[in-house]
Amino acid sequence: MSSYNNNSVRLNAATKVAVFGGTHGNEMSGVTLVNLWMKNSDEIQRKGLETKPFITNPKAVEKCTRYVDTDLNRAFTAENLSALGGKDLPYEVWRAQEINKMFGPKGSPDAYDVIFDLHNTTSKDYFNLQMMNYVKVRRHPQLRLEVGPQPQGVLRSNIFDSMRMIIKHALDFIELFNEGVEFPPCTVEVFRVLERVDYPRDANGNIIAMVHPNLQDCDWEPLNPGDPMFQTFDGKTIHYQGPGTVYPTFINEAAYYEKQQAFVTTKRETLVASAVKKS
């Protein structure tokens, strides 16, 4: 096998890896997998690598709710991480500080090398398996894995199995990398987020339309100017008026109604990744 020495990026071995579940307490695949691995972690251990499974939001998991006070997955801001108040802080802000102490501090050399944060979505958003073969630790040190569709609070065995398989492959990759295997350059198709599109609302902020049946479940398919986008409750169609074709995702994610997001638009790009090898 030819060497890519001239152009290989040298990176340190990844020796500390974490797998998070229950960042949103009602996204059941991650909760179930991490609970399983906390009882018996044989499946996720690899040579030369410490893999720690961890439930990030135990109070929300116990109530099977997305969060208790505020969304944990939006809580890791610099302001929150340095706020004073200890247990008087909103639960998830305090929790973010605890997690940052255990697995960070964020931005420091002591931080964990790779963190997998397991999520589910009600939208039809399949994880791009191409990416899994080429997880580049430096570029994507925190890999958030979203697998859907799965209703909140529900565990579907096919989704559970997919997520479990993906984590196993990811850990295999890290083990091979740590053993010195050199991974050749590759191109990866990615979808770069452009903007959030909210539901049409009335003057009081109430939703007045739903995702159009032609758009429902069409995550990652092209949405062209003039295509149906929303359908009002009395049956009228609202069309997409953007300047060009976009690729929507997170279409009709339950948790995003409160975040004013019906879907997110993305554009397709091809990223070129250099060869990588352990330094």
Next chain:
Amino acid sequence: MDTQEVVRLPKLSRVAVCGGTHGNELSGVFLVKELLKSKQGEDRNSPILVLSNPEATQRCLRYLDVDLNRCFSRDALNSPLSDSPPYEVLRSRELNTLLGPKGSADSVDFVCDLHNTTANMGLCFIAYSDSDWISLHIFRHLQRCLPEISMRYINFNLPPDEAYSLDSVGKHGFAMEIGPQPHGVVRSNIYTTMKTAVQHMLDWIHLFNSGTVFEGGLVDVFTLVKHVDYPRDCKTHDIVAAIHPELQDKDFCLLNPGDPVFQTFSGETTFYDGNESLYPFFINECAYYEKGIAFSLSRKRCLNVPAVQSQRNQSNEL
């Protein structure tokens, strides 16, 4: 064959359509809001429109304290209130005053309570009786008007006193349950199905009240036999398996002894150990994890529904 006897039943003068009994089942929430907006409540023949659980609806939760749709049995409605009663207990008394009192001559003639399920059930009517000819005729009418929609009639054999859901407050009624839809999400196709079904239901009621004779016929009815819980850890009571991929989404597909039902997290299959083939439904309904129900099982039979017509009365009321 005998001449079919026509059963004469009182007109349905007061009809209620309820949504948001579970605040995160959004088709009913948005449909009732839409009907309220289009002023359907002002015409004498229009239904009474109710958002059953406004507090839970506002928070997009199934309930605040207790499940509202388990508060309407005779015992629940009549038991003395504690010092700080759960929100839904108080609300159930309000709804019983508005639409009932249950079991009395003053109760509304008909209640249709709108629900969604995460299970792949299509459109279902859920009723307590297998001889409520009004509900059965509305079901037949919907089957004729919407032949492209999968529809089933489920009955839970419970006497009126023990019937615990909101639809049991009226003299006739059923819950209209449509899935699959995640809770907290409104899917346009599901909403449109519910809207169309409710419109056809109201059309039938209008025709019935106008004296139309509706011919009888056969209806398949699924009667609840039992609920099946998830396998659980004896100590922690946590679930240790998920619905098997071969059972997932197979509501109303016959389950035979020996068929796979669960897949444990370590990958083993558990098989159905009953000795009778039955029809499963509410497979993997999110809200039923806490009620200890992974799926329910039913027996199918064919009912002969008689012809019906509204009773003539002395007044000119239509």
